[in-house]
Amino acid sequence: MALGRTRAVGLVGLSGHVVEVEAHLASALPAFVLVGLPDASLAEARDRVRAAVGSTGLTWPNRRITVNLSPAALPKAGPAFDLAVAVSVLAASEAFEPDRAARVVHLGELGLDGRLRPVRGVLPAVAAAVAAGLRDVVVPEADAAEAALVPGARVVGCRTLAHVAHRYGAAVLLPDVPVAPPVRAAGGHRRPPGDLADVLGQAEARGAVEVAAAGGHHLLLVGPPGAGKTMLASRLPGLLPDLDEAEAVEVTAVHSVAGTFDPEGGLLRRPPYEDPHHTATPASIIGGGSGQPRPGAASRAHRGVLFLDEAPEFPTAVLQTLRQPLEHGEVVVHRAAGAARYPARFQLVLAANPCPCGRAIGTGLACSCRSLERRRYFGKISGPLLDRVDVQVEVPAVRRAELVGAAESTATVAARVALARAAQAARWAGTPWRVNGEVPGRVLRERLGPDADLLDLVDQGVDRGTLTLRGADRVLRLAWTVADLAGRAAPTRDDVGRAVALRTRGQGT
Numbered sequence: 332m333a334l335g336r337t338r339a340v341g342l343v344g345l346s347g348h349v350v351e352v353e354a355h356l357a358s359a360l361p362a363f364v365l366v367g368l369p370d371a372s373l374a375e376a377r378d379r380v381r382a383a384v385g386s387t388g389l390t391w392p393n394r395r396i397t398v399n400l401s402p403a404a405l406p407k408a409g410p411a412f413d414l415a416v417a418v419s420v421l422a423a424s425e426a427f428e429p430d431r432a433a434r435v436v437h438l439g440e441l442g443l444d445g446r447l448r449p450v451r452g453v454l455p456a457v458a459a460a461v462a463a464g465l466r467d468v469v470v471p472e473a474d475a476a477e478a479a480l481v482p483g484a485r486v487v488g489c490r491t492l493a494h495v496a497h498r499y500g501a502a503v504l505l506p507d508v509p510v511a512p513p514v515r516a517a518g519g520h521r522r523p524p525g526d527l528a529d530v531l532g533q534a535e536a537r538g539a540v541e542v543a544a545a546g547g548h549h550l551l552l553v554g555p556p557g558a559g560k561t562m563l564a565s566r567l568p569g570l571l572p573d574l575d576e577a578e579a580v581e582v583t584a585v586h587s588v589a590g591t592f593d594p595e596g597g598l599l600r601r602p603p604y605e606d607p608h609h610t611a612t613p614a615s616i617i618g619g620g621s622g623q624p625r626p627g628a629a630s631r632a633h634r635g636v637l638f639l640d641e642a643p644e645f646p647t648a649v650l651q652t653l654r655q656p657l658e659h660g661e662v663v664v665h666r667a668a669g670a671a672r673y674p675a676r677f678q679l680v681l682a683a684n685p686c687p688c689g690r691a692i693g694t695g696l697a698c699s700c701r702s703l704e705r706r707r708y709f710g711k712i713s714g715p716l717l718d719r720v721d722v723q724v725e726v727p728a729v730r731r732a733e734l735v736g737a738a739e740s741t742a743t744v745a746a747r748v749a750l751a752r753a754a755q756a757a758r759w760a761g762t763p764w765r766v767n768g769e770v771p772g773r774v775l776r777e778r779l780g781p782d783a784d785l786l787d788l789v790d791q792g793v794d795r796g797t798l799t800l801r802g803a804d805r806v807l808r809l810a811w812t813v814a815d816l817a818g819r820a821a822p823t824r825d826d827v828g829r830a831v832a833l834r835t836r837g838q839g840t
């Protein structure tokens with residue numbers, strides 16, 4: 332009985348697991364059996380592998396072929412196993428010296444003509460292989476640059492199955508085919524447009540965006556059409572510091588699995604920005620799809636900004652799905668084969684008109700909505716979702732007089748944000764938190780210590796019933812960030828007052 336073996340990697344969420352791929356050839360009636368809990372797409376792999384081997388000019392062994400993928404219990408999704416299955420069959424049939432491929436990891440989908448097609452998730456897959464001590468990886472040529480981003484990986488990019496077999500010494504002719512272009516989904520990780528200097532006037536709202544950036548607070552902007560809400564929100568990511576190494580690897584892995592990563596510029600080092608349209612489905616926000624599930628916008632915004640423009644226009648179902656990532660920092664996509672987890676720790680930014688006609692605040696014009704309409708419109712985003720949004724401010728229509736002169740640039744404000752973040756990093760060193768927006772209210776209250784009488788302002792709000800207890804915690808959080816931005820060691824009474832205004836859309840409630 333002839334035996335050929337090689338390796339591949341299966342992904343569950345972002346975690347890769349090395350899969351052993353073993354082909355046995357037996358002198359029995361010709362057949363081709365794949366075992367090891369393959370999903371539907373793996374069954375299709377049989378036909379692709381068989382056709383691809385034929386296209387190389389190598390002989391398909393006329394025997395009973397059993398390919399076993401183990402560990403059997405690991406769910407194996409996606410087309411990335413084609414190449415390893417083909418290589419194991421060729422090794423078993425002694426198209427080349429079988430040992431040569433045994434410790435090499437093979438990733439890639441095969442075309443019927445033997446061409447190697449790029450796959451999603453190459454970065455986390457190669458990282459898992461290297462972590463398991465397997466440094467030699469063969470990937471589709473278009474994926475080689477991405478694979479090479481993993482430190483310690485020895486990467487070979489190949490165009491066709493014939494090229495792979497040839498490397499191991501098989502006697503094949505190398506076909507002259509162009510590189511298959513990478514599979515890249517539209518959108519993806521991009522730099523948000525524009526500089527903060529473009530936003531004139533709106534001192535309060537600009538300050539709110541700065542506070543949100545400094546403390547990692549979720550943000551709501553409410554105002555009439557044309558006030559600059561979209562402009563302001565899209566300038567928030569530019570104020571955030573670069574990702575650190577671990578974050579960059581994680582964010583890049585998410586975009587690799589989503590198919591939205593372009594390895595041209597190396598690892599993604601800027602916080603991502605995702606602004607799904609209000610016609611988006613829950614699956615496109617949270618993730619899903621058959622086979623290897625794709626991370627949704629909430630995960631693609633991991634360590635960056637998720638912006639819901641015209642938030643009340645989003646279906647309630649979509650808004651509801653955000654509660655899980657807001658609470659746990661990840662989403663779980665359930666599959667028959669098991670659950671895939673993707674990180675989703677984003678900063679949420681919501682923009683909304685105050686009412687359907689848009690004139691209820693900041694215009695000086697009469698609102699033509701009935702009060703029930705008004706409440707229903709805004710009620711969609713209120714409740715548990717809005718309760719988590721620390722900064723809630725009004726953005727009134729800009730007056731013509733404000734649209735002159737110069738405003739501070741993104742670079743200037745980002746420098747203050749960086750200082751405020753450094754102060755927070757020092758304060759929360761040794762804790763799981765890095766920015767005030769993540770710190771539980773109890774901890775913040777203890778920290779206020781001897782200045783606890785500053786809490787009067789907050790307590791009054793709670794006593795009057797205009798601030799919920801959670802709202803009071805949010806105000807404390809903001810007061811610390813206001814102090815950090817001003818370079819103060821602890822919040823003053825004024826800082827708490829400003830925080831109350833930032834939380835309550837300037838109404839002091």
Ligand SMILES: Nc1ncnc2c1ncn2[C@@H]1O[C@H](COP(=O)(O)OP(=O)(O)OP(=O)(O)O)[C@@H](O)[C@H]1O
Binds near residue numbers: 531563
């Ligand atoms: N503060 C501002 N400074 C400079 N230009 C502004 C400002 N506010 C609005 N504009 C101009 O008005 C346009 C519309 O702004 P933007 O789309 O951000 O408003 P919006 O509040 O999001 O409105 P809508 O509710 O209709 O979406 C901008 O493209 C810009 O040209």
Ligand SMILES: [Mg+2]
Binds near residue numbers: 560561562640682
């Ligand atoms: Mg807008």
Ligand SMILES: [Zn+2]
Binds near residue numbers: 689690
């Ligand atoms: Zn109205």
